[in-house]
Amino acid sequence: MRRRRYELTARFYDLVSLERPVYRVGREAGIAALGLRTGDRVLDVGCGTGLNLPLLRAAVGPSGAVVGLDASSAMLRQAHVRIRRHRWTNVTTVLGDAAETPPTIGEPFDALLFTYTLSVMDRWRQAWSRSLALVRPGGRIAVVDLGLPTGRWRLLAPLAWLACQAGGADPYRRPWQALTRTTADGSHEVFRAGHVHVAAGSSPCG
Numbered sequence: 791m792r793r794r795r796y797e798l799t800a801r802f803y804d805l806v807s808l809e810r811p812v813y814r815v816g817r818e819a820g821i822a823a824l825g826l827r828t829g830d831r832v833l834d835v836g837c838g839t840g841l842n843l844p845l846l847r848a849a850v851g852p853s854g855a856v857v858g859l860d861a862s863s864a865m866l867r868q869a870h871v872r873i874r875r876h877r878w879t880n881v882t883t884v885l886g887d888a889a890e891t892p893p894t895i896g897e898p899f900d901a902l903l904f905t906y907t908l909s910v911m912d913r914w915r916q917a918w919s920r921s922l923a924l925v926r927p928g929g930r931i932a933v934v935d936l937g938l939p940t941g942r943w944r945l946l947a948p949l950a951w952l953a954c955q956a957g958g959a960d961p962y963r964r965p966w967q968a969l970t971r972t973t974a975d976g977s978h979e980v981f982r983a984g985h986v987h988v989a990a991g992s993s994p995c996g
């Protein structure tokens with residue numbers, strides 16, 4: 791099971807995740823596309839070890855709120871280390887399956903963020919629709935996820951495929967299309983030769 795993989799690897803995730811050379815760029819672009827303002831409430835779905843948390847906390851400031859949801863208690867333990875280190879009082883986590891929406895999550899949110907998670911989740915379509923219900927009308931949503939390099943970079947596809955296998959991600963799922971299909975103002979950017987996709991838009995309920 792994909793979730794079990796993260797229970798086992800949580801302690802090493804930040805070290806082996808190729809964050810700086812490969813994946814950080816998508817995280818930064820996705821968060822920038824949310825257009826967060828001071829005081830906003832943002833939900834980080836599948837927050838993992840909390841690599842997004844410093845950027846989200848900086849964007850919403852001390853008067854905002856950041857909630858990280860994850861199904862892995864081991865990943866959340868790493869996120870808590872980060873939260874404690876920074877003494878953030880407005881960054882919290884919820885343990886639960888995004889496909890089931892834990893009742894303690896609180897709503898509505900001004901923004902939703904999915905970084906490298908929808909390609910990993912077992913019931914990602916259910917997680918997607920449940921999460922959409924938690925964002926206010928007109929709220930911002932960003933999806934950052936993985937594909938395989940194409941065109942002249944397709945020689946790198948086996949490497950990208952291996953990276954996806956290591957993380958349990960399905961590189962053929964293309965979850966960002968769920969966002970670009972349902973929003974009138976959707977944007978889509980591609981980084982790392984087609985390996986990293988970033989889509990953003992406003993809540994379709996808006």
Ligand SMILES: C[S@@+](CC[C@H](N)C(=O)[O-])C[C@H]1O[C@@H](n2cnc3c(N)ncnc32)[C@H](O)[C@@H]1O
Pocket residue numbers: 792793796835836837838839840841842859860861862865886887888889904905906907910911912913917957
């Ligand atoms: C590749 S990691 C990405 C973590 C983080 N978003 C990041 O950008 O580093 C995928 C995360 O999704 C979480 N996850 C998988 N299935 C989930 C589900 N159904 N509900 C909530 N979280 C889930 C895993 O526990 C893991 O922390």
